[in-house]
Amino acid sequence: MDRADAAPAETRVGETLTPETLLPDELLETFRARAGGYDRENRFFDEDFADLVRIGYPLMLVPREFGGLGFTLRQAAAAQRRLAAAAPATALGINMHHVLVGVGHTLRLRGDERARGIFEQAAAGEIFAFGISEAGNDAVLFDAATTAEATADGYRVTGTKIFTSLSPVWTRLIVHARDDADPRAPLVFGFVARDEEGIEILDDWDTLGMRASQSRSTVLRSVRLPADQVLTRTPAGPNPDPVVWGVFGCFELLLAAVYTGIADRAVQLAAELAGARRSRAKGASYAQDPDIRWQIAEAALLRDGVELQLDRLTADVDALGSAGAPDHGPRWFLLFSGVKHRATETARQVVDIAMRTSGGAQYSRGGELERLYRDVLAGIYHPSDSESVHAAVAKALLGPLEP
Incomplete structure (x- = not known):
């Protein structure tokens, strides 16, 4: 899977952008005109995605010093609100990328160096997706049915993640998995790359609504999670990590x-x-x-x-x-x-x-x-x-x- 263009033609370095100038009304009307077709055909928002990359939208929460647009979370939420009013499924899909760059934003505000790796990957054109939800796991973020087996250079992750938005285009998937070798902190969080062996993306998205998000299931079979892509280990249950x-x-x-x-x-x-x-x-x-x-x-x-x-x-x-x-x-x-x-x-x-x-x-x-x-x-x-x-x-x- 190719990465998104890391230097979109319309990203204006040094220019102060707002949600309104980043997403002008004319572009939103284009998105709105496409939304019905995506829904009817049950297909991914390929053309919308290309336009969003072109204007630098995936770099919205990346700081300027990393080559991004430097939006605050408040501004990003306002932009997503504008986009959703035109094309809800497009907004929901790209939302999952923004969630992970948003984690970098909150880490940076805390002075946490782990933000750098997230920003560098986003600035290089990586597209993040959300591999947390699992069938039957009502603890969601605070426990996992997916397992992690420690190796010399990280972990091997096995399980099935559902509602994986951006399935046709993501290049980095955040996953959480359980390694009971450390009962005090059994949950491992980190990014797996799409080109790792053992990843299967099912063609199982045929839903009532939000069809263009193409939030398909992702099967992980002993997929490598490198040590340098591990974000944290935590206890199960709500915690302030x-x-x-x-x-x-x-x-x-x-x-x-x-x-x-x-x-x-x-x-x-x-x-x-x-x-x-x-x-x-x-x-x-x-x-x-x-x-x-x-x-x-x-x-x-x-x-x-x-x-x-x-x-x-x-x-x-x-x-x-x-x-x-x-x-x-x-x-x-x-x-x-x-x-x-x-x-x-x-x-x-x-x-x-x-x-x-x-x-x-x-x-x-x-x-x-x-x-x-x-x-x-x-x-x-x-x-x-x-x-x-x-x-x-x-x-x-x-x-x-x-x-």
């Missing part, structure tokens, strides 16, 4: 950004469609109907609450290592999972309202709102799910369940 913290936080926040982008577009579509439809009985636009107006306003109010929380929490992460850094302590994990939960559930509510207010024509296959209705459902399956979020908050407030 900086790598685990970074993975968890960036995953939840950037995922929340994607689903907030879907909500943005649903509100916009609901308003446009209300203005375009006319009531035969009342002889007026549906935009003048008090019930329709109330529902669309409710959708916007729901979206606004998530927007503010997402903006604040990404800014809090960006403040790590500074004098003004907030001290959320053990609440960080609750805040991260809480904003993801709120963003995905709110997006579902907002899209549902948009469907209700936009007439029966939106029930037909092929429309943008119909596709958003399917895409947004994927949010209920991303960790942290609703059950685990509520259990964690209840434990923090009420203590653990009695045996």
Whole structure:
């Protein structure tokens, strides 16, 4: 698998970019025009990916001194929100690369030298993917069914990872695996290269929504994990390891950004469609109907609450290592999972309202709102799910369940 071009033609060195200038409206319209075809054909967003590489989008969170765009996490979330409003599956797919570069961002803010290796690989054109999810592993990041066997130069990793977004293009896959030789820190985290022997990517992605993400299963059969690509070893269960913290936080926040982008577009579509439809009985636009107006306003109010929380929490992460850094302590994990939960559930509510207010024509296959209705459902399956979020908050407030 070839690496992405490490020096895109439109990356302007020294120029201050924003989410709006990096993703101008004209480019977003191009992405939006392609999204229906990707969904219909159940294929990867090849053309979108080429355009994103061309503008330097995979380098968004890479610092300028490493050849990147130097975005903060707050700016990256805003960019992902813009992209998701045009092409949700494209945004969800590239999100997983940004999560791993985001880990480098949080490590750098802490003064952790492990950030350098992540940035250097991203700047060299490597595309990261997320090999954490496993069938039946509801502990997700905090335990693994995949096994790691220690060798003289690292580990051999065996297991199956599901929901591996960017399957057609990734070159580096972060995996976690269990090595019980050290019961105090059995979980190994690190990157495996796509060209290692023993990797099989299954053609098993045929889903209700988010089809262009092509989040296929990845089978690992004694795949080499070199010692210099190991990021950390940790205990099982929630822990404050900086790598685990970074993975968890960036995953939840950037995922929340994607689903907030879907909500943005649903509100916009609901308003446009209300203005375009006319009531035969009342002889007026549906935009003048008090019930329709109330529902669309409710959708916007729901979206606004998530927007503010997402903006604040990404800014809090960006403040790590500074004098003004907030001290959320053990609440960080609750805040991260809480904003993801709120963003995905709110997006579902907002899209549902948009469907209700936009007439029966939106029930037909092929429309943008119909596709958003399917895409947004994927949010209920991303960790942290609703059950685990509520259990964690209840434990923090009420203590653990009695045996």
